[in-house]
Amino acid sequence: MYPFVAPPEVDEHLIARLAAAVESMTAFDCQLERTQWFGDDVLWLDPQPAERFDRLTTAVWKAFPAHPPYGGAHHTVIPHLTVAHRGPADLAALRLAEQDIQPQLPISAHIDQALLIAGSPAPNSWRTLSALPLGALAAGEDQPPRSGESSGAGVDAS
Numbered sequence: 455m456y457p458f459v460a461p462p463e464v465d466e467h468l469i470a471r472l473a474a475a476v477e478s479m480t481a482f483d484c485q486l487e488r489t490q491w492f493g494d495d496v497l498w499l500d501p502q503p504a505e506r507f508d509r510l511t512t513a514v515w516k517a518f519p520a521h522p523p524y525g526g527a528h529h530t531v532i533p534h535l536t537v538a539h540r541g542p543a544d545l546a547a548l549r550l551a552e553q554d555i556q557p558q559l560p561i562s563a564h565i566d567q568a569l570l571i572a573g574s575p576a577p578n579s580w581r582t583l584s585a586l587p588l589g590a591l592a593a594g595e596d597q598p599p600r601s602g603e604s605s606g607a608g609v610d611a612s
Contacts, residue, residue: 455514455523461572461583469584472570475517476586481566482506486535488559489552497548498534499561507533510568510588541575 459468484506486499501507511523511531523531537555538548567587573580 455511455521457525458518458521458570464570464572464583469570469586471517472514472568473584473586475513476510476568477589478513479506479510479588480590481564481588483562483564485560485562489537489555490534494540494545494548496539497537497552499537499555499559501533501535501563504533506565514568 482503484501484503487502488500490498490500492498508531511533515522538551540548565588567585569582570584570586571580571582
């Protein structure tokens, strides 16, 4: 969820509220199946099942209604992993990145945490403020077989 809150607003109380929202979701497996584009500006990977990311986004949004995903700029929120955007790269570079990535797909991941990160448009400015674990499975709840790889879903603070 970007933008989230300004970094000076991040305190222990905010992290605790965010942790509770994230923990309301159980860990899950996903696959990044294919590349997609938002126009010619953003190259992204399509995570499946998207519904789990939708529910995680909704849980955070309900806990922080003043901070809708993408500042409320988009009517529909599309779960995605941004690979690159044209701000720092030209279109030819993004197309080359897509060609490099496609043979490696699908990528399997186990999502067991969200990261609260903060940074600026400056290169290499982003840092992790807090790792927030997703909740454990309840007794009797089914989980697909684990892929053995680990990753995290991101919650941005900027």
